[in-house]
Amino acid sequence: MTDNVVREFAMRCPVPLPPGERVVLGHGSGGKLSAQLIRDLFVPVLGDATSELARLGDAAVVEVRGLRLAFSTDSFVVTPKFFPGSNIGELAVNGTVNDLAMMGARPLFLSAALILEEGLEMEMLGAVVASMADAAERAGVAIVAGDTKVVEKGSADGLFVTTAGIGLVPDGIEVGPERARPGDRVIVTSPVGSHGVAVMSRRQEISFSGDLASDSAPLTELVDAMLSAGDVRCLRDATRGGLASVLNELAEASGVAMVVDEAVVPVLPPVRAACEMLGLDPLYVANEGVAVAIVAPEDAERVLEAARSREQGAHAALIGAVEEGPPRVAAKMGLGVTRPLILLAGDQLPRIC
Amino acid sequence: MKYLDEYRDDGIARALLDDIARAVTRPWTLMEVCGGQTHTLIRQGIDQLLPAGLELVHGPGCPVCVTPLALIDEAIAIAKRPEEAIVCSFGDMLRVPGSSEDLFMARAVGGDVRVVYSPLDALEVARRNPDRTVVFFAVGFETTAPANAMAVRQAKQLGIENFALLVAHVLVPPAILAILVSPGNRVQGFLAPGHVCAIQGWTEYEPIARDHRVPIVVTGFEPLDLLEGIRMLVTQLEEGRHEVENQYVRAVVREGNRPALDVVAEVFEPCDRAWRGIGMIPGSGLRLREAYRSHDAEVRFPRVGGVPASESEICIAGEVLVGRAKPHDCPAFGTLCTPESPLGAPMVSSEGACAAYFLAGRRREEVSA
Amino acid sequence: MCLGVPGKVVEIHQQDGIRMGTVDFGGITRSACLEYAPEVDVGSFVVIHVGFAISVVDEVEAARSYALLAEMGNLEDIDLPKTADGVPAEHYRPGTTGTRG
Numbered sequence: 060m061t062d063n064v065v066r067e068f069a070m071r072c073p074v075p076l077p078p079g080e081r082v083v084l085g086h087g088s089g090g091k092l093s094a095q096l097i098r099d100l101f102v103p104v105l106g107d108a109t110s111e112l113a114r115l116g117d118a119a120v121v122e123v124r125g126l127r128l129a130f131s132t133d134s135f136v137v138t139p140k141f142f143p144g145s146n147i148g149e150l151a152v153n154g155t156v157n158d159l160a161m162m163g164a165r166p167l168f169l170s171a172a173l174i175l176e177e178g179l180e181m182e183m184l185g186a187v188v189a190s191m192a193d194a195a196e197r198a199g200v201a202i203v204a205g206d207t208k209v210v211e212k213g214s215a216d217g218l219f220v221t222t223a224g225i226g227l228v229p230d231g232i233e234v235g236p237e238r239a240r241p242g243d244r245v246i247v248t249s250p251v252g253s254h255g256v257a258v259m260s261r262r263q264e265i266s267f268s269g270d271l272a273s274d275s276a277p278l279t280e281l282v283d284a285m286l287s288a289g290d291v292r293c294l295r296d297a298t299r300g301g302l303a304s305v306l307n308e309l310a311e312a313s314g315v316a317m318v319v320d321e322a323v324v325p326v327l328p329p330v331r332a333a334c335e336m337l338g339l340d341p342l343y344v345a346n347e348g349v350a351v352a353i354v355a356p357e358d359a360e361r362v363l364e365a366a367r368s369r370e371q372g373a374h375a376a377l378i379g380a381v382e383e384g385p386p387r388v389a390a391k392m393g394l395g396v397t398r399p400l401i402l403l404a405g406d407q408l409p410r411i412c
Numbered sequence: 413m414k415y416l417d418e419y420r421d422d423g424i425a426r427a428l429l430d431d432i433a434r435a436v437t438r439p440w441t442l443m444e445v446c447g448g449q450t451h452t453l454i455r456q457g458i459d460q461l462l463p464a465g466l467e468l469v470h471g472p473g474c475p476v477c478v479t480p481l482a483l484i485d486e487a488i489a490i491a492k493r494p495e496e497a498i499v500c501s502f503g504d505m506l507r508v509p510g511s512s513e514d515l516f517m518a519r520a521v522g523g524d525v526r527v528v529y530s531p532l533d534a535l536e537v538a539r540r541n542p543d544r545t546v547v548f549f550a551v552g553f554e555t556t557a558p559a560n561a562m563a564v565r566q567a568k569q570l571g572i573e574n575f576a577l578l579v580a581h582v583l584v585p586p587a588i589l590a591i592l593v594s595p596g597n598r599v600q601g602f603l604a605p606g607h608v609c610a611i612q613g614w615t616e617y618e619p620i621a622r623d624h625r626v627p628i629v630v631t632g633f634e635p636l637d638l639l640e641g642i643r644m645l646v647t648q649l650e651e652g653r654h655e656v657e658n659q660y661v662r663a664v665v666r667e668g669n670r671p672a673l674d675v676v677a678e679v680f681e682p683c684d685r686a687w688r689g690i691g692m693i694p695g696s697g698l699r700l701r702e703a704y705r706s707h708d709a710e711v712r713f714p715r716v717g718g719v720p721a722s723e724s725e726i727c728i729a730g731e732v733l734v735g736r737a738k739p740h741d742c743p744a745f746g747t748l749c750t751p752e753s754p755l756g757a758p759m760v761s762s763e764g765a766c767a768a769y770f771l772a773g774r775r776r777e778e779v780s781a
Numbered sequence: 782m783c784l785g786v787p788g789k790v791v792e793i794h795q796q797d798g799i800r801m802g803t804v805d806f807g808g809i810t811r812s813a814c815l816e817y818a819p820e821v822d823v824g825s826f827v828v829i830h831v832g833f834a835i836s837v838v839d840e841v842e843a844a845r846s847y848a849l850l851a852e853m854g855n856l857e858d859i860d861l862p863k864t865a866d867g868v869p870a871e872h873y874r875p876g877t878t879g880t881r882g
């Protein structure tokens with residue numbers, strides 16, 4: 060039962076709230092339910108249709124005294140806290156750094172807010188914080204502000220980290236989700252599915268082993284190289300919801316269609332094997348070090364080469380092209396058949412059948 | 413991956429499609445029984461590459477789809493007693509609609525529901541939580557019964573008292589028979605489910621083929637398996653034969669898996685089962701034998717689920733599951749009924765025909781005036 | 782009921798009185814129960830369903846039957862089949878024509 064104060068505020072909420080409706084995990088998985096929540100609650104209440112918030116870029120770009128600042132925030136709630144190749148602290152730094160980089164900004168400063176569960180081992184906390192320091196140094200950013208809260212046992216899953224960051228967008232750089240045009244090419248910078256599979260391998264219910272590692276990494280240098288090489292229209296990092304979700308978001312924001320060739324999307328062999336074993340589609344599995352770039356066709360080869368010249372982009376691939384709308388995403392498969400890549404409601408669950 | 417990748421070869425697929433096209437001289441209606449086979453056929457667009465006149469209708473081989481509504485309500489009711497019980501389940505059961513909610517929603521309001529990959533994982537959860545009863549939602553066909561049987565047999569042998577099965581097992585041959593004898597049946601040949609037959613063999617299908625004069629081909633799940641199976645089926649039909657043949661030679665033998673069948677027979681016995689959407693099919697289910705009845709969740713938690721509400725009136729899951737309708741024949745397909753807000757089980761299970769059609773972008777045919 | 786994935790047995794041991802093994806699926810390993818595949822050894826290929834080996838892959842049969850398929854694939858001119866409406870398969874878009882089932 061909602062109590063009176065809550066009800067009073069809820070009535071002031073300008074958008075209708077279906078009575079009895081509850082938040083489900085799908086609202087946080089980066090798919091259709093997430094998008095609905097953002098579109099139907101957050102954007103109308105906190106901003107409006109014309110606001111920077113509504114633009115739904117990876118970061119907001121705001122102008123202050125002639126300078127363009129990129130500003131972004133991200134929360135990290137992954138369990139387990141440490142998994143092959145990375146950990147929640149490193150994710151928290153790289154995640155926000157990458158959100159800023161996706162708007163063409165040079166990331167500069169981060170804040171870090173920690174919510175700690177009573178009983179958390181100090182050694183775990185120390186390890187996370189040390190990882191954050193390492194990641195910040197590697198990414199070339201400084202953590203300049205922070206906060207700590209402790210909640211009763213059972214109220215937070217060990218620890219949660221929220222980072223916020225600011226960066227500067229240089230003059231002449233225009234990158235945004237609404238800028239894709241028919242004819243543009245689609246580039247993916249790195250193999251997909253590695254992060255989600257690495258995390259899953261450590262979950263007690265579905266444990267498995269293999270040459271798996273999260274791909275969490277700062278993408279700033281890679282993005283710089285690509286931006287210098289040609290007309291990059293859109294950039295988005297593929298996180299929860301996977302590559303397919305990002306393509307859908309960009310298609311929606313730009314009002315265009317996209318067709319990609321499934322066979323050329325890079326997937327590391329152990330990741331492919333794990334997805335096969337669990338009945339998952341790698342195109343929908345979470346990533347932490349993968350960016351999608353929509354590039355003007357005449358610059359596509361150059362931008363691809365620039366990506367490949369960087370460690371993070373060694374497996375970069377030209378996977379498809381943008382076509383006339385209405386917004387939809389399709390994947391070409393064998394036998395000349397295409398299938399739609401729709402936005403899923405929530406996370407894929409490993410299937411039995 | 414060996415024994416997987418090579419069965420996806422495009423060149424061979426095209427050759428098989430060509431062969432099938434050459435063999436077909438008149439219309440045939442075929443049914444693939446297993447949801448996994450439906451999934452591959454629709455996802456890869458194989459059904460639309462087959463020659464005109466060859467129609468594929470989809471069978472009831474989606475255990476998630478046919479699990480009785482009452483048992484889902486039961487699982488939800490048990491989950492909502494987290495101080496006493498933990499419900500463990502395969503992932504795809506979580507979003508199947510019960511009378512008023514699903515297991516996912518039950519978790520959202522504090523129910524203890526955990527996804528597991530294997531029934532032995534659920535047994536492990538029981539070991540680690542001795543103060544609560546772990547109820548494993550035992551759905552599946554003959555393929556999964558041996559695994560579930562082993563889990564409960566281990567529980568008994570190791571003295572793990574706090575482990576119970578909520579049994580929803582269903583059997584394939586009675587379902588095929590029910591389809592064959594139903595009025596208006598158009599199915600002329602069956603692709604039998606390869607992994608079910610890996611366990612049970614195909615001896616039970618021989619009298620069906622003989623008595624009802626339908627060819628049956630035991631078939632695998634990769635594109636080349638399905639195409640080869642269809643080719644074998646079409647060849648039999650064109651030649652007027654009605655035998656049981658085996659396409660899935662790398663994994664299935666006629667006698668099946670004896671050790672698995674023995675353990676299943678030790679733990680389970682046949683019973684009547686109502687299939688969601690289809691109705692009662694006699695002798696089509698499994699239940700725990702007397703010796704294992706103490707590990708039966710329905711005995712530990714006597715019907716706490718209440719009387720199930722009736723299904724949505726618009727949902728035609730029953731018709732879809734027996735191949736009498738295609739998902740996009742349903743007036744609610746893709747509009748009122750989507751994977752996020754399903755009216756019935758076949759739209760929410762990744763193996764359900766409705767979900768397969770939806771995810772593949774099939775839409776309602778335009779009805780001409 | 783279907784999701785059965787082929788993998789190679791790389792290790793076998795006893796656990797709680799039943800035969801378990803480690804199975805390698807193209808680089809990913811997971812434990813599985815081998816009680817229903819008593820004849821397997823390290824190196825055998827099995828089909829795994831919900832953490833259990835339900836069948837042993839008959840590699841001889843697989844090779845024989847696949848060789849026949851492969852031969853088909855080589856000898857055929859790549860002759861793209863047409864759909865019901867005569868549209869070559871490579872141009873086919875699901876849902877664009879209303880004639881199929």
